[in-house]
Amino acid sequence: MMLTGLFSLATLPLAHATSPAHPEGLNQNMVTATHYTAANYQPQEASKMFPAPTAGMVQHILTLPALDNEENYMIEVQVGQTKMVDCNKHGLRGELKAVNLEGWGYTYYEVSEIAEGHSTMMACFDKAKQEAFVTIGGDHKLRYNSKLPLVFYIPEGAELKYRVWRAESVFNTSGK
Numbered sequence: 211m212m213l214t215g216l217f218s219l220a221t222l223p224l225a226h227a228t229s230p231a232h233p234e235g236l237n238q239n240m241v242t243a244t245h246y247t248a249a250n251y252q253p254q255e256a257s258k259m260f261p262a263p264t265a266g267m268v269q270h271i272l273t274l275p276a277l278d279n280e281e282n283y284m285i286e287v288q289v290g291q292t293k294m295v296d297c298n299k300h301g302l303r304g305e306l307k308a309v310n311l312e313g314w315g316y317t318y319y320e321v322s323e324i325a326e327g328h329s330t331m332m333a334c335f336d337k338a339k340q341e342a343f344v345t346i347g348g349d350h351k352l353r354y355n356s357k358l359p360l361v362f363y364i365p366e367g368a369e370l371k372y373r374v375w376r377a378e379s380v381f382n383t384s385g386k
Contacts, residue, residue: 241285241372242273259314260361270370272360283354284375289321289364290345297334301327304346306362318361321346324368343371351375 246252246269251262256273263269277283290302304324308317324346352360354374362370 240275241374243270243370243372244273245270245370247366257359257361259316260311260318261363263363266366267363268366268368270362270364272362272372274354274356274360276356277354280354280356282377285352285354285360286373286375287319287350287352287360287362288343288345288371289324289350289362289368290343290371291324291368292341293344294339295342295344296339297336298330298332300329300342300344302344302346303327306346306348306350316358318363320363321365321368324365343369 244254246263248263248265248267251269253262254271257271260269272285274285287306289304289306293300302324303326304321307320307322309320310317327344327346364370
């Protein structure tokens with residue numbers, strides 16, 4: 211039931227989402243997210259140089275607001291699927307690859323396929339399953355750059371989640 215809901219979400223027309231404002235009133239989480247399938251693709255001015263999504267893939271575009279001291283920020287992304295899981299730790303197989311946009315020098319990110327992955331093998335005496343977001347492996351933190359959108363291509367039925375990180379401490383010197 212849940213899986214069919216995910217596939218129907220992928221066929222919806224253009225979707226927009228804006229992350230909520232930071233609880234301290236900071237502008238760091240005002241990321242705008244849009245996504246397109248091959249069926250509803252509409253080139254946008256800021257991302258028209260990137261390839262259109264192919265059948266079975268969804269293009270996700272994260273547009274970042276300009277911030278003071280952007281070198282103190284990072285974007286963390288997770289690619290995965292919401293699944294019904296037991297008490298074990300679950301993962302998916304897939305690789306987020308950085309791809310160079312020929313002739314432009316820009317980078318976009320792609321996961322060509324996602325498959326069932328690893329799981330711990332604990333005995334689950336409580337047989338109840340619960341819904342959880344299961345991700346592909348890896349640490350996916352990217353440089354914050356409001357001058358270019360972050361563009362991702364992931365399979366239909368997968369989700370892209372993101373959050374903004376901010377360095378709040380100063381550099382310390384070792385050995386003094």
